[in-house]
Amino acid sequence: MNDGDNWHPVGLSHSIEAGSSAGTRLFGQELVVWRDTSGMAHVWEDRCPHRGMKLSFGFVRGDHIACLYHGWQYDRGGYCRYIPAHPDLDVPKTFKVPVYVTQEQGGMIWTTLSGNPAPLAVDRDQTVPLRSLYLDCSAQAAIAELGMVKLVPFVSRGLADTVVHRLTDTLYAVSTGGDRLRVGIQAISETRTALHVAICGSPELYEGSGQSHFLDWALQLRRAIQQPRPRAPAARGAAAEMN
Amino acid sequence: MPGLVLYNYELDESCYKVRLALSLLGLDWQPVAVDVFPGKEHLTPPYLAMSPAGRLPILRDGDLVLHGTEAILAHLARTHDPSGKWLPPNGAGFAVVMQWLNFSAHDLGVTIAARRQSLFDTPGDEAALRAASSHAIRIMDDHMTARGFARADWFAAGHATIADIALFPAFALSRDFGIDHDEYPALRRWARRFRTLPGFKTMPGIPDYH
Numbered sequence: 442m443n444d445g446d447n448w449h450p451v452g453l454s455h456s457i458e459a460g461s462s463a464g465t466r467l468f469g470q471e472l473v474v475w476r477d478t479s480g481m482a483h484v485w486e487d488r489c490p491h492r493g494m495k496l497s498f499g500f501v502r503g504d505h506i507a508c509l510y511h512g513w514q515y516d517r518g519g520y521c522r523y524i525p526a527h528p529d530l531d532v533p534k535t536f537k538v539p540v541y542v543t544q545e546q547g548g549m550i551w552t553t554l555s556g557n558p559a560p561l562a563v564d565r566d567q568t569v570p571l572r573s574l575y576l577d578c579s580a581q582a583a584i585a586e587l588g589m590v591k592l593v594p595f596v597s598r599g600l601a602d603t604v605v606h607r608l609t610d611t612l613y614a615v616s617t618g619g620d621r622l623r624v625g626i627q628a629i630s631e632t633r634t635a636l637h638v639a640i641c642g643s644p645e646l647y648e649g650s651g652q653s654h655f656l657d658w659a660l661q662l663r664r665a666i667q668q669p670r671p672r673a674p675a676a677r678g679a680a681a682e683m684n
Numbered sequence: 685m686p687g688l689v690l691y692n693y694e695l696d697e698s699c700y701k702v703r704l705a706l707s708l709l710g711l712d713w714q715p716v717a718v719d720v721f722p723g724k725e726h727l728t729p730p731y732l733a734m735s736p737a738g739r740l741p742i743l744r745d746g747d748l749v750l751h752g753t754e755a756i757l758a759h760l761a762r763t764h765d766p767s768g769k770w771l772p773p774n775g776a777g778f779a780v781v782m783q784w785l786n787f788s789a790h791d792l793g794v795t796i797a798a799r800r801q802s803l804f805d806t807p808g809d810e811a812a813l814r815a816a817s818s819h820a821i822r823i824m825d826d827h828m829t830a831r832g833f834a835r836a837d838w839f840a841a842g843h844a845t846i847a848d849i850a851l852f853p854a855f856a857l858s859r860d861f862g863i864d865h866d867e868y869p870a871l872r873r874w875a876r877r878f879r880t881l882p883g884f885k886t887m888p889g890i891p892d893y894h
């Protein structure tokens with residue numbers, strides 16, 4: 442699944458406020474995710490072409506993002522439009538940050554490293570944001586553990602099985618009874634993975650107590666995945682043999 | 685000596701907490717610059733007489749000489765904030781502020797050690813300090829995620845308190861010791877709000893632009 446042609450979630454929409462930016466990585470490649478003041482999200486290479494400074498350290502003004510070092514400002518297309526030290530300069534088009542195709546769907550910000558991607562196959566259902574979990578393991582290992590903590594229903598309040606369902610290479614559903622969580626899989630690197638979790642349904646139903654209810658599950662899952670595994674009995678046997 | 689005097693080192697995040705409190709409360713105060721690095725002036729006899737453990741900040745308020753960051757924040761709020769908001773007088777508000785002041789004094793100690801190790805090359809296991817620091821910062825992010833679901837913007841009350849002041853520098857300065865803000869969305873949101881408080885000031889390591 443770790444090819445650049447896929448669509449990959451790089452954060453919950455809720456996590457990037459208008460007029461703000463944050464850094465992230467996809468397969469080790471550094472990206473800046475930022476949202477202009479009109480609300481449009483952008484995913485770019487996280488590097489100012491001037492001195493290599495991370496643009497995620499910078500600041501957003503209107504539909505421009507500016508580098509913290511020398512204030513070079515880039516427009517939505519990644520083109521440098523203003524250099525404070527040379528205010529009258531008509532900046533050459535070659536001063537450009539590589540930009541990636543970006544879409545928002547299902548409460549997440551999606552990007553692809555491909556120049557010619559297939560359409561994004563994520564449905565347009567309403568979602569309510571929950572939490573992004575950052576884990577020290579591979580994407581495959583995280584996916585394998587998605588069902589390890591039982592999901593307690595919120596709507597029906599009864600007992601139901603926890604079912605994990607693969608929607609695409611980078612999007613899974615974890616459901617129980619009438620409730621469904623959507624989990625976006627971001628391969629930050631071979632050993633680091635983000636799970637972006639949203640609740641499927643309306644804000645009227647889930648905002649507040651529904652979010653708090655499922656936050657418990659998310660934090661339990663993070664603990665369960667990150668806790669050191671008990672050593673296999675063989676290790677004890679080997680120690681006994683040595684004695 | 686009348687009024688408020690802060691024995692201050694500009695690069696010390698604990699001194700910054702007190703500078704923030706003085707500014708957010710709108711108080712008049714005098715700084716006394718202490719040559720911590722490289723001079724180690726805070727370990728000389730006049731300073732050890734005021735703060736035996738050799739730590740800054742030290743606050744002089746009239747005849748009172750006080751050391752201990754959280755004690756100084758609590759004193760300023762209780763004595764110099766007529767609104768009573770920065771340290772709620774009683775009930776759960778008071779208790780939860782004290783809980784996060786305790787977290788700041790105890791659990792965030794690793795972030796201070798990590799930053800000193802990074803900036804001044806003091807002894808310490810860099811990787812272990814960084815791991816412990818990101819664990820503590822993640823506890824803060826989990827808390828503010830839950831607070832967001834309860835439509836609450838601040839750590840301990842419906843408004844900013846000295847708990848927010850005590851916790852802000854560890855996150856705002858985390859890049860000094862190699863921890864980016866990328867994985868802490870609830871704290872990014874909180875820090876953006878914190879920066880809009882009237883009287884907010886930065887320190888070296890916290891950008892003026894954001």
